[in-house]
Amino acid sequence: MTEETEQEAAYVCVRxxxxxxxxxxxxxxxxxxxxxxxxxxxxxxxPKRVVAR
Ligand SMILES: [Zn+2]
Known part of the structure; x- marks a missing residue:
């Protein structure tokens, strides 16, 4: 069961x-x-961003 989160998706520009x-x-x-x-x-x-301190 995959569920899209409300978080910003990660994309990369091809240019x-x-x-x-x-x-x-x-x-x-x-x-x-x-x-x-x-x-x-x-x-x-x-899946989770690790916040560097
Ligand atoms: Zn670009």
Whole structure:
């Protein structure tokens, strides 16, 4: 049972290779850095983000 979370999905722009956090449902899929429309979804290695102190 896979459930999409409300968290920001991890995407990467194919042009500038920058990490892009966006909501494809609410936001347009476009890179905020270079306006590239081709954004690849990437799988996070870890489900939770570890906050470095
Ligand atoms: Zn970009």
């Amino acid at each position: 500038c290779r920058r990490d892009v956090s966006l909501n494809p449902i609410k936001d347009r899929i476009v890179c905020p850095k270079c306006s590239e429309r081709v954004i690849l979804k990437k799988r996070p290695k870890t």
